[in-house]
Amino acid sequence: MKIATAAYPIDWLDGWSQFEDKLSRWVFEASEAGSSLLVFPEYGAMELASLAGADVAGDLEGSLRAVAEVIPDVNQLHERLAKESGCYILAASAPVFTTGARPVNQSRLFAPSGQMIAQDKQIMTRFEREVWGIEPGEPLQIIETEFGTLGILICYDSEFPLLGRALANCDVILVPSCTDALSGYWRVRIGAMSRALEQQCVTVMASTVGDAAWTLAVDANVGAGGVFCPPDKGLPPTGVIAERALNQPGWTYAELDFAQIAEVRRDGRVLNRKHWQEQIPRDSMAITRQLR
Numbered sequence: 001m002k003i004a005t006a007a008y009p010i011d012w013l014d015g016w017s018q019f020e021d022k023l024s025r026w027v028f029e030a031s032e033a034g035s036s037l038l039v040f041p042e043y044g045a046m047e048l049a050s051l052a053g054a055d056v057a058g059d060l061e062g063s064l065r066a067v068a069e070v071i072p073d074v075n076q077l078h079e080r081l082a083k084e085s086g087c088y089i090l091a092a093s094a095p096v097f098t099t100g101a102r103p104v105n106q107s108r109l110f111a112p113s114g115q116m117i118a119q120d121k122q123i124m125t126r127f128e129r130e131v132w133g134i135e136p137g138e139p140l141q142i143i144e145t146e147f148g149t150l151g152i153l154i155c156y157d158s159e160f161p162l163l164g165r166a167l168a169n170c171d172v173i174l175v176p177s178c179t180d181a182l183s184g185y186w187r188v189r190i191g192a193m194s195r196a197l198e199q200q201c202v203t204v205m206a207s208t209v210g211d212a213a214w215t216l217a218v219d220a221n222v223g224a225g226g227v228f229c230p231p232d233k234g235l236p237p238t239g240v241i242a243e244r245a246l247n248q249p250g251w252t253y254a255e256l257d258f259a260q261i262a263e264v265r266r267d268g269r270v271l272n273r274k275h276w277q278e279q280i281p282r283d284s285m286a287i288t289r290q291l292r
Contacts, residue, residue, distance in 0.1 A: 001147045001258075003172075004030035004251040005039040005204050005225040007244055008092065010212040013050045020077060030251050031085035036147065039225075041206040042105070042121075042155045042178040044092025045074060046218045054214060060132060063217050064095045068103055071096055075108060075116065082110040088145060090174055090206075093121070093154055095134065104137035107152055107176055117143055121154040122163060132217075140166050148172060148258045153195065155179070155188055158203070164195035168273060171261050175205040180220040185246075189226060193239055196228045200265045200273040202241070202256055203228045209247045225252030232268040234260050 006026065013019050030038045048070050049056060049063035056062040071094050078091045089110045095103035096118075105121040105128065120137020121128075128134040140163065143150045151167030155177040158164070167173055173195055177188045185207065192203040207223020227241040235241070242254035265273055 001036045001256050002034045003037045003039070003204060003227065003254050003256055004033065004035035005206045005227060005254075006041060006044075006251060007207050007209045007223060007225045007247070007249050008041050008044045009210040009249045010044070010047045010208055010215070010218050010221060011050075012212070012214060013047055016051060016073070019048060019051070023077060024081060026251075027081045027085050027087065027089065030253075031087050033251070033253060035087060035251075035253065037088045037090075037172075039090045039174050039176060039204050039206040040092040041208045041223070042093045042107070042176040043218050044176075044178070044208055045071070045094035046215060047212070048074070048094075049215060049217070057215050060216050063215060064103060064132060068095050068097050075110075078108065078110045079114045079116065082112050083114050086112045088112065090152070090176060093176055093178075095132075098137065100135055102133045102135045105134050105154060106137060107154055107174075109143060109150070109152070109174075111145070117141065119152040119154070122157045123160060125156045142167060142169055148256075150174060152176070153192075158188055158195055158205075159191035161194070161198060164199055165276065167195075167201075168199045168276070170199070171201055171258050172256065173199070173201055173203045175203055177205055177223060178208045178218060178221065179223055180218075182222050182246075185223045189228075192226070193228045196239065197230050198272050198276070200230045200232070200268060200271075201261060204254075209249055222247060224248070225250075227252065227254035227256075229261075230264060230268065230272070232264045232270065235264065 052066035148171035151170035
């Protein structure tokens, strides 16, 4: 199958139709290129705060609530585009109020049938927990599709090995991200590549890119699309299947062979996924010694 992962710019939107046109262009560009799975980044939906005007868009709490209010309409648009394009679409994540007084950071995966599965972020960054008050959501899910098994680790989640291990049965782990500095981009990328190595799977990173001074939420964005794998037989020795130049808006495309992933897991030069358990009795055996 062919996958498309986005380096997505945060734009000022003068009206809903502008957003609808933008998203439709992105979806059908990837679809016409032969892609079956499209991945948008974390917090890409924050550009929708512009629909509420400059004062709201420039206020952190106001922008959060303004975006959450339009997510039902956003979901309807993605459902329609998934049906029309015949693609699976991971929508850009957004603040969503579910059961608590504070929102979760949620990605939603749409199938060509129109069915949707939502995945909440598990571990918040300092900005999310200390400034925005974003809360952890529902647990991780393993999502079975017609072409393979997917999981989603939203940005910071990809930096935690045990979350990756919870998705060890996934062929592909999607990593939508939003980072405001080169260091943040590389933290998430290193996390995504590490999870691919440990679980012998493919990880797919999408990013927000560009400056948007009108919003305090996602005013600076540094990133690139990338598709990563374990550097093993039949796969790129760098662990990079595809990558785009940093901060260049657009799609990054990659062809995935699920049989190849299965073969590396079965008979790779190393078997990190199979040997994972062997570290557990040894992780508490470290001995402190002095050498002066």
